[in-house]
Amino acid sequence: MKYKNIKYTYNVIGFAIIIFLTLRESLSLVLMHTPLQKGTPLFTLLSMVVYIIACFVPVVLMENMLGLHPLLFKRANAADSAATAAFGYLIILGAGIANSIVLMLVQRLGIAFKPQNIIIPQGFLNVMLYFVYICILPPLLEEIFIRGLVLNALKSWGAPFAVFVSSVIFALMHSSLHNFLIYFACGVVLAKIYIAFDSIWPCVLLHFVNNTVSFALTAFQQSENAASAVFFSVYIYLMAMILGYAGFKHIQKSKVNLAFSFTRMRDIKLKATGLFQSYVGLCAFGLLLFMAAYNSYLALV
Numbered sequence: 546m547k548y549k550n551i552k553y554t555y556n557v558i559g560f561a562i563i564i565f566l567t568l569r570e571s572l573s574l575v576l577m578h579t580p581l582q583k584g585t586p587l588f589t590l591l592s593m594v595v596y597i598i599a600c601f602v603p604v605v606l607m608e609n610m611l612g613l614h615p616l617l618f619k620r621a622n623a624a625d626s627a628a629t630a631a632f633g634y635l636i637i638l639g640a641g642i643a644n645s646i647v648l649m650l651v652q653r654l655g656i657a658f659k660p661q662n663i664i665i666p667q668g669f670l671n672v673m674l675y676f677v678y679i680c681i682l683p684p685l686l687e688e689i690f691i692r693g694l695v696l697n698a699l700k701s702w703g704a705p706f707a708v709f710v711s712s713v714i715f716a717l718m719h720s721s722l723h724n725f726l727i728y729f730a731c732g733v734v735l736a737k738i739y740i741a742f743d744s745i746w747p748c749v750l751l752h753f754v755n756n757t758v759s760f761a762l763t764a765f766q767q768s769e770n771a772a773s774a775v776f777f778s779v780y781i782y783l784m785a786m787i788l789g790y791a792g793f794k795h796i797q798k799s800k801v802n803l804a805f806s807f808t809r810m811r812d813i814k815l816k817a818t819g820l821f822q823s824y825v826g827l828c829a830f831g832l833l834l835f836m837a838a839y840n841s842y843l844a845l846v
Contacts, residue, residue, distance in 0.1 A: 552822050554698050557610045559829035561603035562714065565690070566832060569599035584666035589674040593682060600686040607694045614693075626747040628795035629803070633734045633751045634758075635789025638782065640730030648723060658723045658844045663763050672764075680760050684752035691715045691732070692739040692748050700740075708736040717833035722841040731755065737803050 572595040581588045608614055648658060665675055691711055699707035712732030719728045735748045758781055765774040796803060820826050 551702055554611065555820050555823035555826035557607055558695055558698060558714075559823060559826035560610075561607050561690075561694075562718075562829040563825070563832065564606065565599050565603045565718075566829075566836065568602060569595065572598065584664075584671065586668075586670050586674055589666070589671065589678055593674075593678050596678070596682055597686065600690050604690055604694060607698065611694075611698050613697055621742045621744040621747050622799075624795065625799050625801055626742065626750055628792035628799070629738055629741070629747055629801060630751040630754060631785075631788040631792030632796060632803075633738060633792075634754055635785050635792075636734050637727070637731050637751075637755055638785050641727045644724060644726040647726060651723075656845070658841065661721060661724065661844065663760070665760070665764055665767055676757075676760060680753060680756040683756060684749045687715070687718075688735070688739075688745050688748045688752060691718075692735055693745050696736055696739060704740050708733055708740070711736055714833065717830075717837050720836045720840045721844070722834075722837040723844065725837070741802050 573592075576588070576591055576595060577583075581591070651657075663675075663679060665672060691714065695714060696707050696711040699710055712729050715732035715735075716725050716728035721728070731752075735751060738747050738751065739745065741747075762774065762777060762781070765777050768774075820830070
């Protein structure tokens with residue numbers, strides 16, 4: 546890495562996030578104002594191009610400005626990766642349940658949010674393209690961006706600190722403040738896996754599984770077959786518990802290091818001070834927070 550100054554690193558990360566948000570929102574807005582009908586194959590293809598550009602440009606920027614490259618091609622043991630993904634998905638499901646309980650408690654106070662479900666278009670080609678757009682592109686591009694570069698750039702100041710900051714950024718990038726808990730938990734699990742394996746592929750695998758299950762559940766719900774949706778949900782929870790436990794036992798046997806550790810409060814304060822000295826980093830964080838809060842406001846019933 547060329548630079549060891551935390552303020553400079555915050556500036557680069559903040560600049561990359563601002564570019565990502567600007568490209569994603571501006572290009573999506575342009576696409577929405579074209580004559581193309583949403584849900585058509587061409588519209589989905591162009592949406593994929595927009596997402597690729599929005600992620601690729603800040604990745605190239607960070608690589609050049611920080612002089613580091615994401616650990617993409619280091620091979621990871623297939624059995625260890627699968628076991629870790631199974632255990633990690635069980636943790637993510639638990640975080641999803643906790644997030645749902647929080648939203649139920651908030652609803653008792655009279656604050657209800659509309660469910661944030663994707664709408665799968667009709668037609669075989671449409672479904673296949675949308676599957677790539679939802680289940681393949683985000684796991685690959687987001688892992689390169691967040692774990693491969695943001696997390697990697699912050700590791701010099703301690704793995705726990707890097708895990709926390711990258712997970713907060715990952716959660717806010719999904720622009721849903723009321724679902725922050727589930728996205729933050731996903732970020733933490735994926736970050737720990739990346740650090741444990743020094744490879745992006747186990748993270749891509751878990752991210753892919755999570756998005757694919759959500760995609761399949763949405764497909765069942767859209768089919769207006771409530772019984773199938775409930776059966777599929779129960780099946781996923783049962784399989785997650787069985788495979789998650791088996792994965793946990795395998796991790797113990799293989800001694801994959803997924804343990805959590807915490808830095809001293811004084812260290813966290815010193816590292817956080819660097820963020821307050823980085824005006825670009827503060828602007829990026831404020832922009833992420835604003836967009837997440839605004840989208841949660843729009844989701845209010």
